[in-house]
Amino acid sequence: MKKLTSEELKKLNTNKGLLAIVSKNPLNLERAVRYVNYQQKLKNLQVELIKLQTWAIEKNERIIILLEGRDAAGKGGAIRRMTERINPRHMRIVALPKPTDDERTQWYFQRYVAQFPKAGEIVFFDRSWYNRAVVEPVNGFCTSEEYQIFMNQVNDFERMILESGIRLVKIYMSISKKEQAKRFEDIANNPLKQWKMTPVDEAAQELWNDYTTYKKAMFSKTNTDISPWKIIKANRKTAARINAINHVLKSIPYDKTIQI
Template sequence: MSLPKDNIPNNLTEEDLNILNSPIGLRHLFADKKVDVDKALRMTQYELELKELQTELVKLQRWAIKNEKKIVILFEGRDAAGKGGAIRRVTAHINPRYFRIVALPKPTEEEQGQWYFQRYVNQLPKPGEIVLFDRSWYNRAVVEPVNGFCTPRQYETFMGQVNEFERMILESDTYLIKFYFSISKEEQERRFKDIKSNPLKKWKMTPVDERAQELWDEYTKYKVKMFEHTDTKLSPWIIIKGDRKTKARVEAIRYILDNIPYTEEN
């Protein structure tokens, strides 16, 4: 099976045609009853680029293991911004023995009486390990104050300590990357509708998600304050535009590869 000549747009290059006639390209071409060449080309290029980047992530992990490097990557952003999907692409092919995805539940009564950062300190990586936080200590910067889950004093205490906390992490020979996945209000609404209408995804909706659109401006206010105070030269925020999931995933992985100075290990 190959690309029907009647469906070939005039602006396709020979390289584009070769990509579309590959097994991956043909799979995307004939995924739907109506052939959409532009979409098929875009998705094939994404899949090929993603595979190449994931191969480099395997090399990065081997380097981290051999050299006992510690890596922390935070995935923050609005609900339905694509954090989980990006994490799945980052971890798809690396060794599960040497990475952890941390998505902490509501703190226990005991944890509520501890120093706020304690439960996160307990999750930091061992030498040779990568830890990916699906939401992190920055819950207290945005989600908690917006939804009334912390007091104003707890919020101010957090904001007064977080930069020093991150400095200590970095000075303990740990790489720290902070991603913020940003989406438009319209795209968030569209994704929520998709989740609610899909019986396989309904479980993703939480009471906090249900109020996200209503509290959009409050989230924005606290997000801006978070950036103003915690986007430092030592520990900057990397903003990923998430309206197009495929582009966001590639951008995040490429940033990791470009900013951790790994070398290929045998």
């Protein structure tokens, strides 16, 4: 282990630092320092998210932030860090269940449009209409024709979103096959997390290559100049959360001098 600097020792000699030391086993002071640094970065970025939201409310902005990625990639964790300090009355987290019988007869995008933000609101999609680009075809939840119709329509759909004045940020959390397996094992062994495991998750490792094929097709078709994807390496959760928030802040031209 490298020798810690006086500044790092000072960080560890705080309530957050001591908590970081004792909360992980085995003892790892370097990891504890990284966690304290992460907590400070996160706090600073959350202040900026409050500024962004305040600006959005004052300017009647409508913002959609969608997160996609493989199962266990950390989408929900990133969204929690983005939303835990902002005003809950002016934001929503949308994680839609499988479509109802009525929704299956509707235009595919219809149930997502129903969740779009009103003036002054930020909506976070924990998975989105891009289910039809990857999850549904891989698992046989849509037909080849339905998939092709989606791929033919999605860019025009997003162009209409943007032209209507809604701001759209698309983030893809990317993890390795080994890391996904490790996270699935953690979920399976943790009674507080076991509810997260679904039959789709259970098949994800076996279908890894199929997911990769459809993911590449999605990026090839939908990573457009007006609506680009931001791919974030997410094997380390803390770094991924910081990078995701940074991307949101850089993507939306909010007033950084606004008083909160």
